[in-house]
Amino acid sequence: MTAHGTPRHRPAAGAARAAVILAGVKTEDAQTADANTVLFHTDGRTGVVTLNRPKALNALTHPMVIRIDEALARWADDPAVDQVLIRGAGERGLCAGGDIRAIHDDAKAGNTASADFWRDEYRLNARIARYPKPYVALMDGITMGGGVGVSAHGSVRIVTERSRVAMPETGIGFVPDVGGTYLLGRAPGELGTHLALTGTAVGAADALLCGLADHFVPADRLPELIAALAGAPAHEVLPRYAAAPALGELAARRGWIDHCYAAGTVEEIVERLLGQGEPAAKEAAETILAKSPTALKVTLAALRRAAELGPLEEVLAQEFRVSCNGLSAPDLVEGIRAQVVDKDRAPRWSPATLAEVTGADVERFFTPLGQDRELRLPPREDLSRG
Numbered sequence: 001m002t003a004h005g006t007p008r009h010r011p012a013a014g015a016a017r018a019a020v021i022l023a024g025v026k027t028e029d030a031q032t033a034d035a036n037t038v039l040f041h042t043d044g045r046t047g048v049v050t051l052n053r054p055k056a057l058n059a060l061t062h063p064m065v066i067r068i069d070e071a072l073a074r075w076a077d078d079p080a081v082d083q084v085l086i087r088g089a090g091e092r093g094l095c096a097g098g099d100i101r102a103i104h105d106d107a108k109a110g111n112t113a114s115a116d117f118w119r120d121e122y123r124l125n126a127r128i129a130r131y132p133k134p135y136v137a138l139m140d141g142i143t144m145g146g147g148v149g150v151s152a153h154g155s156v157r158i159v160t161e162r163s164r165v166a167m168p169e170t171g172i173g174f175v176p177d178v179g180g181t182y183l184l185g186r187a188p189g190e191l192g193t194h195l196a197l198t199g200t201a202v203g204a205a206d207a208l209l210c211g212l213a214d215h216f217v218p219a220d221r222l223p224e225l226i227a228a229l230a231g232a233p234a235h236e237v238l239p240r241y242a243a244a245p246a247l248g249e250l251a252a253r254r255g256w257i258d259h260c261y262a263a264g265t266v267e268e269i270v271e272r273l274l275g276q277g278e279p280a281a282k283e284a285a286e287t288i289l290a291k292s293p294t295a296l297k298v299t300l301a302a303l304r305r306a307a308e309l310g311p312l313e314e315v316l317a318q319e320f321r322v323s324c325n326g327l328s329a330p331d332l333v334e335g336i337r338a339q340v341v342d343k344d345r346a347p348r349w350s351p352a353t354l355a356e357v358t359g360a361d362v363e364r365f366f367t368p369l370g371q372d373r374e375l376r377l378p379p380r381e382d383l384s385r386g
Contacts, residue, residue, distance in 0.1 A: 035067075036052055037051075037052055037053050037061065037063070037064050038050065038051055038052055038064045038067050038068060039052050039089075040067075040071050042080070042081060043085075043226075043229070043230040044229075044230030044231050045080065045081060045082040045083070045230070045231075046081070046082065046083050046084070046085050046136075046229050046230055047071070047075040047078075047081045047083070047084045047085070048084075048085045048086075048087070049068055049071060049084065049085070049086040049087070050086075050087055050088070050089055051064070051086070051087070051088045051089060051094065051095050051150075052089040053089070054088070054089045054090025054091075054092065055090075056096075056099075057092055057093055057095065057096035057142055058088040058089060058090070058093065058094060058095040058096065058147070059095065059096050059097055059098060059099050059146070060095060060097070060098050060099070060121070060146045060147075060150070061098075061099055061102075062113070062116070062117040062120065062121075065117065065120050065121045065124050066120055068124060068150070069120065069123065069124045069127060072084065072124075072127055072128070072131065073127070075133070076131065076132055076133065081133070082133060082134075082233060083133050083134035083135070083136060083229070083233060083234055084131070084133060084134070084135050084136065085136045085137075085138070085226065085229055086135070086136070086137050086138065086150060086151065086154070087138040087140070087226070088138070088140070088141065088147075091141070092141050092142055093140065093141030093142025093143060093144075093147070093162075093164070094137070094138060094139055094140060094141060094142065094143045094147050094150075094151060095142070095143060095144070095145075095146060095147030095150060095151075096142050096144050096145065096147060097144050097145025097146040097147055098117070098121070098145060098146040100172060100336050100339075100340060101336065101340050101341070102114075103117075103327075103332070103336065104332075104333055104336035104337065104340065104341065106327070107327045107328075107332055107333050108333050110328075114323075114324075114327055115320075115323075115324050115327070115373075118177070118320055118323050118324070119320065119375060121146065121149065121178060122149075122177070122178065122179070122316040122319065122320055122375060122377070123377060123378075124149070124150065125149045125150070125153055125178050125179045125312075125316060126153075126179075126312060126313055126316055126377050128149075128150065128153040128154055129153040129154075129179070129312050131154070131155065134155050134156055134233060134234045134235070135154035135155050135156065136154065136155075136156040136158065136229065136234050137150070137151035137152070137154040137156065137157045137158065138151075138158050138222060138226075139151050139152070139157060139158060139159045139160075139163050139165060139207070139213055140158075140159070140160045140162055140163060140219055140222060141160075141162045141163065141164065142164050143163060143164065143165045143166075144164070144165070144166045144167070144168060144201070145166075145167060145168065145169065145177075145178065145180075146178055148165065148166075148167060148178060148179075148180060148183070148212070149177075149178025149179055149180070150178075152165075152179075152183055152212045152213070153179055153183075153312070156214060156215070156234045156235075156238070157212070157213040157214045157215070158213065158214070158215045158216070158217050158225075158238075159203075159204040159207050159208065159213040159215070159216055159217075159245070160204060160216070160217060160218060160219040160222065161203070161204060161216075161218065161219055161245065161246065162219050163203060163204050163207060163213075164201040164202070164203065165201060165202050165203075165207045165212055165213070166195070166199060166200065166201035166202065167180040167184065167195065167196060167199065168199035168201070169199065169295065169299075170196070170197060170198075170199050170288075170291040170292055170295045170296055170299055171199050171290075171291055171292075171335065171339070172292075172332065172335035172336050172339055173292040173294070173295050173326075173329070173330075173331030173332045173333075173334060173335030173336070173347070173349070174292075174295060174323075174326060174331075174332055174335065175295055175298050175299045175302055175319070175322050175323070175326060175365070176196050176299060176302070176303075176319075177319040177320075177322070177323050178319070179312055179315060179316055179319070180196070180319075181196070181299075181302045181303050181306040181315055181318075181319060182306055182312050182315040182316070183211070183212060184196045184210075184303060185303050185304075185306040185307045185315075186211060186307075187209075187210040187211055187212075188209065188210070188211070188254075189254055189257065189258040190257055190258045190260070190261030190262055191209070191210050191250055191254070191257060191258075192210065192303065193261040193269075193300070193303055194250075194257050194261050194284065195210065196299050196300075196303055197261075197266070197269070197288050197291070197296055197299060197300065198284055198287045198288055198291075199287070199291070200284075200287070202248065202250070203245070203246075203248060204216045204245035204246070204248070205245040205246060205247055205248030205251075206248035206249060206250045206251075208245065208248075209248060209250055209251055210250070215238055215242045216242060216243055216244065216245040217238075217241045217242055217243065218241075218243060221241050224241065225237065225238075225241045228240070228241075249280075253278075253280060253281075256273075256276045256278055256280075256281050259272065260272035260273045260276065260281065260284075265297075265300075266288070266293075266296045266297055266300055266354055267354050267355065269288070269300075270285045270288055270289060270354070273285035273288075289354075292331040292335055292347070292349050293349055293351055293352065293353055293354045293356065293357045294329065294331050294349070294350075294351065294357050294361060294362075295331055295335075296354065297354065297357050297361070297362045298322060298326075298362050298365045301362050301365075301366070302318065302319070302322055302365075305318060305366075306318065313377045316375060316377065317374065317375045317376075317377070318366070320369075320374070320375035321365075321366060321367070321368065321369055321374065321375070322365045322366065324369055324373070325364060325365045325366075325367060325369070326365060329364075329365070330350045331347075331349055331350065334347050334348060334349065334350070335347050335349075
């Protein structure tokens with residue numbers, strides 16, 4: 001994708017890079033996570049959340065999620081706080097996602113820590129979406145997976161020329177979550193399907209086009225913007241800093257994207273892409289064929305079902321079910337092994353081909369977890385209050 005001053009990335013390369021970035025997150029024992037991994041302070045009338053694990057690309061741990069949720073609950077009822085700002089420490093990005101090495105170890109051991117983490121993370125995503133005060137997210141640099149969850153549900157979402165926004169889960173045998181199927185399912189045409197299946201990372205213009213962001217601000221103006229937010233509401237401040245981003249790539253590709261990804265199956269999508277005669281379409285097909293066949297089919301089903309479910313809370317409940325069922329599927333452990341543990345970048349998917357993944361294989365991911373295990377989110381009005 002193209003952004004201000006950044007090189008052009010082909011879909012295959014961009015998707016691979018997104019998977020590697022997600023896989024590069026270093027593990028940290030959630031039980032011993034230092035309190036400094038997420039920082040809170042008020043700057044004027046703005047509550048500021050700083051994700052503070054720059055060496056791990058600000059990846060989220062369970063304690064971080066809980067502390068952010070508690071802070072948002074307090075600030076929702078605090079008359080001294082008019083708006084919230086979330087940002088990432090360091091120069092590399094807002095957040096590269098969750099600690100996937102920890103998920104690998106949990107799934108391999110057959111434990112429940114991942115489900116407990118997702119339960120609280122998805123509750124946080126819903127709170128952000130229903131927050132009663134402006135929630136300003138600086139999506140500067142790498143913003144992927146869980147990083148999208150703590151930013152793209154906000155009411156004021158800002159990208160820069162350094163932004164790389166992605167849901168690269170199919171590359172590790174997983175399915176977009178944190179409300180990702182909700183967000184991508186509402187992108188224009190079939191752009192969201194393209195991003196979900198390929199895991200392609202997009203720049204500022206394409207993030208705006210897909211509805212993942214609202215405003216472009218040059219990165220070198222962020223310090224001024226942050227300082228200005230301390231003294232005035234976001235809607236008054238942003239017009240002074242917002243600009244037009246460099247052209248993206250997706251708008252010019254809408255024709256073949258909308259046609260190819262409207263197909264009923266992943267196999268037909270790939271067939272259409274290969275038949276387009278467009279180099280970018282061929283690269284998208286090759287990118288898709290490198291992903292987990294099971295994850296691809298479950299992702300397509302989850303996206304299509306999300307469009308029918310309605311509110312975010314219902315989609316998060318579906319994602320929780322899919323994520324938890326995915327813990328016992330072989331591709332999640334294998335995908336993380338290939339990207340993080342052994343780093344051979346050669347996952348052995350099971351089943352190995354799209355043709356081998358049956359309808360029953362896909363449906364298993366949507367199987368109810370049981371009354372005591374399903375995600376039950378509070379009513380919207382409760383999420384919008386402390």
